[in-house]
Amino acid sequence: MITLPNEIDILIIGGGPAGLSAGLAAAKSGFETLIIDKKREIGVPIQCGEFMPSPKEIPNILPEATHTRLLENYPKDIVICETKDIIIYSANGKKYVIPFDGYVIDREKFDKWIARLALRAGAKLSLSTTALEIKDSVVTVSTRGKKINVSTKVVIVASGTLTPLLDGFPIKPKFSEYDYSHVYQWVLGGIEVDTTVVEMYSGTRYAPGTYAWIIPRGDDMANVGLGVREPFNKDGVSIGEYLHRFMHEHPIASNRLKSGSPLSIVGGLVPAAPPLETAVYNNILVVGDAANMAMASIGAGVPTAIISGELAGISAVKYLENESPLAEFDELWQKEIGETLKNGYRIRVMMDPVLKRDDFINLALDILGEKMLYDIIRGRIPKILDVLYPIAASIMK
Numbered sequence: 001m002i003t004l005p006n007e008i009d010i011l012i013i014g015g016g017p018a019g020l021s022a023g024l025a026a027a028k029s030g031f032e033t034l035i036i037d038k039k040r041e042i043g044v045p046i047q048c049g050e051f052m053p054s055p056k057e058i059p060n061i062l063p064e065a066t067h068t069r070l071l072e073n074y075p076k077d078i079v080i081c082e083t084k085d086i087i088i089y090s091a092n093g094k095k096y097v098i099p100f101d102g103y104v105i106d107r108e109k110f111d112k113w114i115a116r117l118a119l120r121a122g123a124k125l126s127l128s129t130t131a132l133e134i135k136d137s138v139v140t141v142s143t144r145g146k147k148i149n150v151s152t153k154v155v156i157v158a159s160g161t162l163t164p165l166l167d168g169f170p171i172k173p174k175f176s177e178y179d180y181s182h183v184y185q186w187v188l189g190g191i192e193v194d195t196t197v198v199e200m201y202s203g204t205r206y207a208p209g210t211y212a213w214i215i216p217r218g219d220d221m222a223n224v225g226l227g228v229r230e231p232f233n234k235d236g237v238s239i240g241e242y243l244h245r246f247m248h249e250h251p252i253a254s255n256r257l258k259s260g261s262p263l264s265i266v267g268g269l270v271p272a273a274p275p276l277e278t279a280v281y282n283n284i285l286v287v288g289d290a291a292n293m294a295m296a297s298i299g300a301g302v303p304t305a306i307i308s309g310e311l312a313g314i315s316a317v318k319y320l321e322n323e324s325p326l327a328e329f330d331e332l333w334q335k336e337i338g339e340t341l342k343n344g345y346r347i348r349v350m351m352d353p354v355l356k357r358d359d360f361i362n363l364a365l366d367i368l369g370e371k372m373l374y375d376i377i378r379g380r381i382p383k384i385l386d387v388l389y390p391i392a393a394s395i396m397k
């Protein structure tokens with residue numbers, strides 16, 4: 001275990017993809033960089049479906065992004081499956097096949113790989129270390145039963161969805177109950193799986209306000225999970241009950257799933273909100289899920305966490321080298337991932353009225369068809385749909 005310093009150049013709170021990639025970018029420049037995480041192990045437990053766009057798909061989703069190195073060149077053993085299609089099932093079971101080059105990655109190995117790169121670049125990492133409060137330039141942390149004040153020139157907040165560390169700050173994201181999903185997932189073993197396909201199931205009976213997924217993890221194992229947004233939860237049952245129902249009662253999915261057993265169980269929160277308008281306040285930068293930098297339409301946040309983290313690390317370094325103000329971070333992330341994140345939120349808002357009823361879902365997917373779904377899944381809004389956004393937004397108000 002390292003001894004925590006009382007002073008540091010750059011302190012990063014959170015060792016998920018956003019914090020680790022920030023740590024790597026910051027440490028490469030030679031500034032003293034410390035990453036802390038309250039967990040005991042990087043990448044564990046895996047709170048992720050582990051589905052990512054392949055390097056080939058990244059420019060289709062994030063056409064302006066240039067800081068994508070960590071999303072393009074990871075070691076081969078991190079990739080568990082290469083998938084070719086996403087199949088979306090309507091509430092009535094009709095299926096839509098969308099070509100999409102995806103990777104299912106081992107998130108534990110992926111996170112540990114970035115952590116190792118950051119350490120090699122000179123960053124320090126302290127586990128079982130919780131940030132309690134940020135005040136001016138001092139972060140109070142708790143580790144091994146002790147409270148320590150760490151004075152820092154830049155703080156990068158990478159502590160995930162609904163982080164309480166931003167309470168009281170003007171940049172704290174404002175959430176309504178529509179703006180996040182509770183998610184719950186089993187790694188299900190002993191089932192038959194097509195390793196080239198990711199499946200997404202819609203329907204108010206199984207995943208109210210979101211969707212359920214089957215993501216292959218080999219030919220007899222898959223990440224099977226779903227999200228629930230509370231305002232859509234008419235049955236008022238727990239998220240675990242919804243997953244049980246999906247596994248045992250869904251007319252299509254249950255045929256394969258009901259013979260399986262969970263090998264692990266995880267839950268979490270995923271932002272379905274717009275990204276922060278500004279992710280900079282004094283010497284604080286906010287990245288990844290903590291800044292709602294995830295695709296609100298589908299709940300995917302690893303690529304945008306990696307890119308926003310790297311940009312925050314670079315911005316911190318340029319600030320410490322007196323090259324540019326910290327506020328430049330806002331320009332950088334908005335340029336590289338801002339448009340896709342905003343589109344993701346607009347798609348979510350347009351889908352909100354539809355997700356209230358199964359017949360609306362069936363009709364909407366029929367109207368969209370595979371051609372428009374091809375764009376939507378990549379965070380692009382077909383022109384014809386753009387006119388619907390203000391209507392959907394006013395219905396939901």
Ligand SMILES: Cc1cc2nc3c(=O)[nH]c(=O)nc-3n(C[C@H](O)[C@H](O)[C@H](O)COP(=O)(O)OP(=O)(O)OC[C@H]3O[C@@H](n4cnc5c(N)ncnc54)[C@H](O)[C@@H]3O)c2cc1C
Nearest residue numbers: 014016017018038048049050051131160268288289301302
């Ligand atoms: C079940 C589930 C399935 C998902 N599936 C996918 C998927 O298939 N593809 C995809 O792209 N995205 C998926 N996501 C979303 C994705 O996991 C997140 O968008 C991504 O992990 C965000 O990275 P992050 O670094 O911003 O935050 P996180 O990964 O949440 O990391 C935050 C870190 O901060 C630490 N932390 C929190 N508070 C403190 C504190 N006070 N002090 C110290 N440390 C702290 C936490 O321990 C954690 O390690 C899924 C999420 C869930 C929950």
